[in-house]
Amino acid sequence: MNEVPGTPPATPLLPTVHGPADIKGLSAAELARLAQEIREELITVTSANGGHIGPNLGVVELTLALHRVFDSPKDHFVFDVAHQGYVHKLLTGRGGEFFRKLRQTGGASGFLYRPESAHDPFGAGHAGTALSAALGMATARDLRGTDEHVVAVCGDAAFTCGITLEALNNVVSATKRLIVILNDNEWSIAKNVGAISRYLNRLSTSRTYNKLHHNIEEFFKSFPVGAEMNRVYHKWKRETKDFIVESSLFEKFGLRYLGPVDGHNLDALLKNLEFAKHCDVPVLIHVLTKKGKGLEAAIEHPEKFHGSGPFDPITGESKKPAAGAPPNYQEVFGQALTRFAKVDPNIVGITGAMPSGTGLSLLAAGVPQQFFDVGIAEEHAVLFAAGMATKGFRPVCAIYSTFLQRAYDQVIHDVALQNLPVTFCMDRAGLSPNDGPTHHGLFDLAYLRCVPNATVMQPKDEDELVDMLHTSLQLPGPGFIRYPRGAGLGVRIKEQPMALPVGHAEVLREGSNIMIWALGNMVQDALKLADRLEAGENISVGVVNARFVKPLDRTLLLSHAACIPLLVTMEDHVLAGGFGSAVLEALQDADCATAVERIGWPDKFVDHGTSVEVLRAAYGLAPDDMRRRVLARWRNLSAERVAADV
Ligand SMILES: Cc1ncc(C[n+]2csc(CCOP(=O)(O)OP(=O)(O)O)c2C)c(N)n1
Incomplete structure (x- = not known):
């Protein structure tokens, strides 16, 4: 912090902020100091815990201005994705120890989360939801006849989402009072893509537009300030601007466009928000911000610092994986796909704005003409893939399990119904512990198992992932491969993949x-569990790597069920409709009453937490819990059998 030499350091302001009321009386200088303290706190906490540091550093002044002008929780801020809500949390009584445990068990969620605070009117984690939700709130307010303000805070990449555009199309027919902040930092996770992004860039750099805007503002500033003058000024500005330069895209949708505004200039932000507050038409304020502002490394590497693991707060250096550490699944996937695509020009990789997270950036670097980033547009990504498949291409859609939920209709209606050979690589299947319920990939088996023509599989290690990719690329119809976040097992990857x-x-x-039928990453746990079950007990426990959930290996399953008293299923997925359910259905269809103990996630939304291990323990899935459950079931069964014999 800049201090005048010889003056005592100012008392920190952030610890005195317990709610938005505490910033209302701060002077401009104090607000600037608070902004600096907030940035320091953001860096301290995210460098230790990881998190969305870049987006949050970019919205410090914007969030301060929102809380200064509006009155939360009466007025509502709906943040898109809500990964940039840390500053909002710090200003709404969620600082101190709670924030220090950001994304950890018992600490603040990394997103807005209704149960966490009355200041979080709408939770999120997936992109593109803010404008629709805010419009719903504004419409509900109008119907109730109340007077609160609703503000949607959307990133520029939110405008690559279909839902945002669907909402935009409905704004004027739904309400006269809605404030939309377009927080334009030109980045999604990677550089933003598409025509709207290019348009925004032109809008914010158009010299004619901006010069005109500036000149009109300067002209009116020379008059005494007054409500009437303000009104005339804005009316005139509006009309003149529309007359002289083509009105913005947003004006064509019926929203009043204000900006572009420097998102780090508190004074400009306050003036624009004040104005928007009194408008009787929906308003969009185009705010230009710098992702990562205040941390040099984050400005230089916006993609890396969009969401980062722990890093050095001074240098920005990330913790290096230990030498010889196994590669991540996404890295293995990206390398394998690139290798396959280099020899087969029909193989293309498609991502919805997640090139680095999915490993597709390797394909982009290696075979750029066979790589497509379509923006945060999973529905489009899947349909686009389906279209390419009709022309003989072998598209691979790399979409996290949780985000594929958004494209469910396209999976069924466009890909599976037409039996098109699209491969889906669903990373982050299983837990995404620090992110929490919006990001856990715990539902894909249930939503895919019921889809005709689908082949659904999960590898036990990274070498089998490559085999599955190779296998799926030869299927006549859609193939779905799920695999978890993070490191593989460190197994050798065969030179030539095997068709399974x-x-x-x-x-x-x-x-x-006992025979344990385990799926994917649970196979390793199953092998350990088998050892622990046998230790000190007179039982023999086998393990099967299920590989395919659909089609299930019924022949092997029924042969086991015929001679083994207890089957156990293990999956990193909810029990309802998952792999264990598939096993039960197969047994039931064959009139087989063999006992089955199913291990998987319960019918609850699993919270965020410090690690997979911590969350498993919290939900009764720690190694000891599993052993206890299986042994109890085994003993009951044995007792029943003894009783039956008697
Ligand atoms: C449906 C969906 N797809 C992908 C993501 C992953 N994701 C999280 S934030 C983000 C980029 C958001 O960019 P923008 O809205 O411009 O906000 P910024 O981070 O730049 O402030 C993406 C792609 C997501 N959260 N939801």
Whole structure:
């Protein structure tokens, strides 16, 4: 912080802010000091815990201005994605220790979250929801006849989402009072893509538009300030601007366009928000911000610091993985796809704004003409893939499990119904612990298992992931491969991938009393569980790597069910409709009453937490819990069998 030499350091302001009321009386200098303290706190906490540091550093002044002008929680701020809500949390009584445990068990969620605060009117985590939700709130307000303000805070990449555009199309027919902030930093996670992004760039750099705007403002500033003058000024500005330069896209949708405004100039932000507050038409304020402002490394590497793991707060250096650490699944996927695409020009990779997260940036670097980033547009990504598949291409859609939820209709109606050969690589299947319920990939088996023509699989390690990709690229219809966040097991990756026999499981360890059927990343846990079950007990426990959930290896399953008293299923997925359910259905269809103990996630939204292990323990899935449950079931079964024999 800049201090005048010889003057005592000012008392920190941030600890005195317990709610928005505490910033209302601060002077301009104090607000600037508070902004600096907030940035320091953001860097301290995210450098330790990881988090969305870049987006939050960019919205410090904007969030301060929002809380200064509006009156939360009476007025509502709806943040798109809500990954940039840390500053809002710090200003709404969620600082101190709670914020220090950001994204950890018992600490603040990384997103807006209704149960966390009355200041979070709408939770999120997925992109593109703010404008629709805010419009719904504004319309509800109008129907109730109340007078609160609703402000949607949308990033520029939100305008690559179909839903945002659908909402934009409805704004004027729904309400006269809505404030939309377009927080334009030119970045999605990667550089923003598409025609709207290019348009915004032209709008914010158009010299004619901006010069005119500036000149009119200067002209009116020379008059005494008054409500009437203000009104005339804005009316005149509006009309003149529309007359002299083509009106903005937003004006064509019926919103009053204000800006572009320097998003780090508090005074300009306050003036524009004050004006918007008194408008009797929906308003969009185009705010230009710098992602990562206040942290050199984050400005230089906006993609890396969009959402980062822990890093050095001074240098921005991330913690390096230990030498010889296994590669991440997404890295293995990206490398394999690039290798395959180099020899087959029909293979293309498609991402919805997640090139680095999915590993597709490797494809972009290696075979750029076979790589497509379509923006945050999962529905379009899947349809686009379907279209390419009709022309003989082999598209690979790399979409996180949680985000594929958004394209469910396209999966069914456009890909599966027409049996088009699109491969879906669903990273982050299973837990995304620090992000929490919006990001856990715990539902994909349930929503895919019921889709005709789908082949659904999960590899036990990264080498099998490559085999599955290779296998899926030869299927006549859609293939879905799910795999977890983070590191693989460190197994050797074969030079030549193997085409797996579809619908066949792999027995890894024979057993005669209990057979564990495990899926994907649970196979390792199953092998450990088998050891722990056998230790000190007179039982024999086998393990199967299920590989395919659909089609399930019924032949092997029924052969086990015929001679093994207890089957256990293990999956990193909710129990309802998942892999264990598939096993139960297969047994039921064959009139087989073999006992099945299912291990998976309960019928609850799983919270955010410090790690997978911590969350598993919290939901009764720690190694000891699993052993206890299976043993109890085994003992009950044994007791029943003894009783039956008697
Ligand atoms: C449906 C969906 N797809 C992908 C993501 C991953 N994602 C999180 S933030 C983000 C970029 C957001 O960019 P923008 O809205 O411009 O905000 P900024 O981070 O630049 O402030 C993306 C793609 C998501 N959250 N939701």
